Amino acid sequence: MIHLKIYSKQDVLANTTVRRFETKIGERIQVIKDPKLLEESLQNSNARYVIVGVCESVGVKANLGTTETESVWKPFLKSFLNVQSNDFLEGSEMMLLGHFDFNDLSNVIEQSARTYDEKVDAYRHAVNIIDDEVEQIIHIITQNKKLPIVIGGGQNNAYPCIKGAAKGWFKSGVIPFAQINAINLDACADYRPLEGRHNGNAFRYAEEDGYLEKYCVIGLHENQIQQNVWLDIVNNPFIDCITFEDIFLHEKRTFLEAVDHATEFTIDTLCGIELDLGSIENHFLSSTGISAIQARQYMFFTAIDSQPAYIHICEGDMKKSEMENASANGVLISYLVSDFMKAMLQGY
16 A cells, blocks of 8 residues: 555644644544554554545546546545544544545656547556555455545545455454445446446446445436436346435435435445535535535434445545635535544434
8 A cells, every 4th residue: 555644643733723721633533553553553443433535536537527536635634633522522433544645646647648548548547556555445444343434536436445345344254245235425326337447437346346235326416327327227126326306306205215215225234325525515516416414414314324334425626616615615524524423423
């Protein structure tokens, strides 16, 4: 995992504003004491959650996109470490591992690719490198019975999260087979064909490789779904979806009923919880989508009504936001993470 930077306590405190008469999460959160003893540190830690950042937009560019998804991690980290430590969320129950920085892959491709097609092929090849490293850390975390919380990057990282969690939870003895389910709050299904790895086909690859059993998408936009993908979804009994239009226009279900349907569909085994930040209205350049409070409700209710295998919050772009909006979006992501942890810790 050559792209992984493991944090020290000094790294954490450098992003924490310490004040008299109050304590922040950054002052309580655990870190790896010796990076050379990563697995031993995880085994000996009493933390329930391990937070990892992914800084990359390789998967987006491999899918012909331009979103700068590597920009989410730092605003989130700054906000989250400065959350108040209190009876609702104390902080010592979690570990901040560090973050992956894959920007060197993009730099090499941009400098060396001679044609557009060559560039796309190179980006799709580079996603495989990201898959291997992210899968490895998720595998290590879950085999030690910790819950990974992955922030940033593109939806392409759903594949190594699913694969790593399935293998890790299986090795730990928690599940009988190396296979899990997934719920995704997203305007897109990210179930495009097997045309080389990118952020639009993570769930297709995970299913093809046998690590994904059931998959449910909440908030899928009718305007975003390809006809061939739609047919694949409706003809597959292990995939389900509730469209944005069925919730908010046709009113066949309320938003919370849609979340309840997804958790019921996937309750039979551990389940990856995915949230695409681009699905949130007025945040991350989305002009039509769910509200911030509905995103928070999604995190809360999936925490208490499913068997979470990992959390993955992705596809945000801070660079195209004004600095003030980027800070606010970092706060929103920190709320999404803390809402999830509170729901699990407080046993709602």
